[in-house]
């Protein structure tokens with residue numbers, strides 16, 4: 001069976017053509033998944049926008065209400081790096097709701113994939129680094145509030161440190177935060193996750209995969225967990241514009257298989273979010289993101 005895929009056409013919000021954020025990757029990813037037989041046309045599950053109350057479980061209520069009202073300050077908007085528009089806020093709310101839905105569906109199906117999210121730089125006080133709301137943090141707290149999980153693992157392989165996630169759960173033992181990132185990359189002032197692995201620039205597939213494997217073991221040793229959330233940022237790729245590592249397409253595919261198999265092998269439901277991926281050709285970025293959905297489908301025993 002295919003893993004449930006959570007998607008919404010409004011994951012893609014209009015930006016200036018020359019904006020650094022490759023917004024069109026969401027639409028191209030949907031097309032890529034359909035082409036690869038991973039998604040039937042229209043066969044995705046669409047979220048409805050997260051409410052202010054859901055978002056205020058991890059962010060200051062004042063920040064959430066000002067984000068909704070489009071009244072964040074210029075300094076706050078610069079930190080986020082996205083324009084102050086209704087569509088961008090709607091996108092962030094949908095993306096957070098999509099990760100909540102991925103969490104709920106993973107509890108039933110074993111694996112569920114949000115085709116957006118991984119906005120891990122948003123912290124308790126507000127957004128940063130293309131992250132308005134921290135979707136995986138919102139999801140962990142939403143599932144706890146519903147009483148369907150107690151303890152969660154957030155396993156973050158995006159090339160940038162999950163600093164917002166680390167700060168949200170700094171004093172909360174019910175969510176273990178793990179980040180494997182390029183040490184010299186953004187954010188330059190690192191937060192403290194429960195487990196941080198800062199990698200050297202230019203790292204290649206074999207030592208990278210070894211680091212991921214060792215970190216999975218270290219994280220699972222700190223269980224038990226009721227669910228794992230996985231941020232599968234593809235900005236570890238050698239050709240990524242914002243990455244500093246040298247991971248190949250094959251290395252990326254191997255990472256997705258390794259992470260999903262190990263977490264599922266430990267008996268955990270796994271909900272995935274997209275994370276970062278940057279470059280001039282959004283089709284290439286979308287193809288890199290598709291590896292995670294391929295690995296998820298393999299795990300669910302889907303053939304062809």
Ligand SMILES: [Zn+2]
Nearest residue numbers: 158159160276
């Ligand atoms: Zn990133």
